[in-house]
Amino acid sequence: MPHPLITQSDIDTYQRDGVVLVKGLFADHIDALRAGVARNMAHPGPFASENEKAGESGRFFDDYCNWQSIPEFRQVIETSPAAEVAANLMQSESVQVFHDHVLVKEPGTSMATPWHTDGPYYFVEGRQNISFWSPLDPVSEATLRMVAGSHKWEKPVLPTRWVSEESFFPNEDDYMPIPDPDAEGMTVLEWAMEPGDAVAFNYDILHGARGNTSDIQRRAFSLRLVGDDARYVERPGRTSPPFPDHGMQTGQRLREDWFPVIWRAER
Numbered sequence: 159m160p161h162p163l164i165t166q167s168d169i170d171t172y173q174r175d176g177v178v179l180v181k182g183l184f185a186d187h188i189d190a191l192r193a194g195v196a197r198n199m200a201h202p203g204p205f206a207s208e209n210e211k212a213g214e215s216g217r218f219f220d221d222y223c224n225w226q227s228i229p230e231f232r233q234v235i236e237t238s239p240a241a242e243v244a245a246n247l248m249q250s251e252s253v254q255v256f257h258d259h260v261l262v263k264e265p266g267t268s269m270a271t272p273w274h275t276d277g278p279y280y281f282v283e284g285r286q287n288i289s290f291w292s293p294l295d296p297v298s299e300a301t302l303r304m305v306a307g308s309h310k311w312e313k314p315v316l317p318t319r320w321v322s323e324e325s326f327f328p329n330e331d332d333y334m335p336i337p338d339p340d341a342e343g344m345t346v347l348e349w350a351m352e353p354g355d356a357v358a359f360n361y362d363i364l365h366g367a368r369g370n371t372s373d374i375q376r377r378a379f380s381l382r383l384v385g386d387d388a389r390y391v392e393r394p395g396r397t398s399p400p401f402p403d404h405g406m407q408t409g410q411r412l413r414e415d416w417f418p419v420i421w422r423a424e425r
């Protein structure tokens with residue numbers, strides 16, 4: 159039986175489309191996540207970025223890989239239903255933490271999150287993976303936008319640097335150019351969401367977000383998890399996140415002392 163927050167139809171949708179809305183995934187953890195974001199912004203980690211782009215107004219803060227030093231994030235990762243829901247949606251017998259990601263757009267932030275897929279930036283491959291993107295403020299205009307089914311496209315989408323739009327790796331020809339889903343008439347999924355709702359999406363789903371022209375903050379917490387078939391893969395340069403000195407080799411499972419298993423199926 160799936161966790162009560164989801165149905166078999168949600169699992170089928172995730173397997174087919176690579177994206178599904180999970181209402182209330184972090185509903186019991188909103189205060190903890192808000193406190194964690196506040197702690198993160200007060201003490202940014204070594205990879206924090208302000209995404210300052212010429213001509214853009216407002217503030218777009220993002221940071222990742224801090225959950226081990228933010229007790230509120232650790233507690234949510236270890237006690238929320240996210241691990242079990244991830245196992246159900248990925249159809250996996252185990253769930254490992256990959257990393258946390260915080261993305262805050264202050265009111266009046268004009269910069270859009272460019273269309274991208276996360277997979278090519280990461281050093282992990284496999285079908286069983288999931289991100290839960292959860293707003294900690296009510297969100298409509300600045301919600302996440304996704305192209306369903308894009309995780310099954312033949313070629314990966316070119317990873318670029320968000321601010322300069324330059325290619326992230328030197329092997330540009332191995333990727334397809336970044337599509338413009340609005341201009342190309344693709345169906346874009348997006349939901350107005352309440353704090354604690356979550357969009358679950360595969361690492362290879364094309365997604366982006368508008369700026370935040372509203373007069374309230376748009377705080378978002380993304381939790382990235384992997385399942386049974388996740389394996390380390392070498393990329394043609396420093397990945398994002400980089401995890402310096404991880405010491406893994408292509409084909410290995412992610413090391414459990416850095417990427418702990420938070421859920422296993424009962425046998």
Ligand SMILES: O=C(O)CCC(=O)C(=O)O
Nearest residue numbers: 261271276291367378380
């Ligand atoms: O919050 C955003 O604007 C983008 C989030 C995103 O790209 C992600 O969580 O992978």
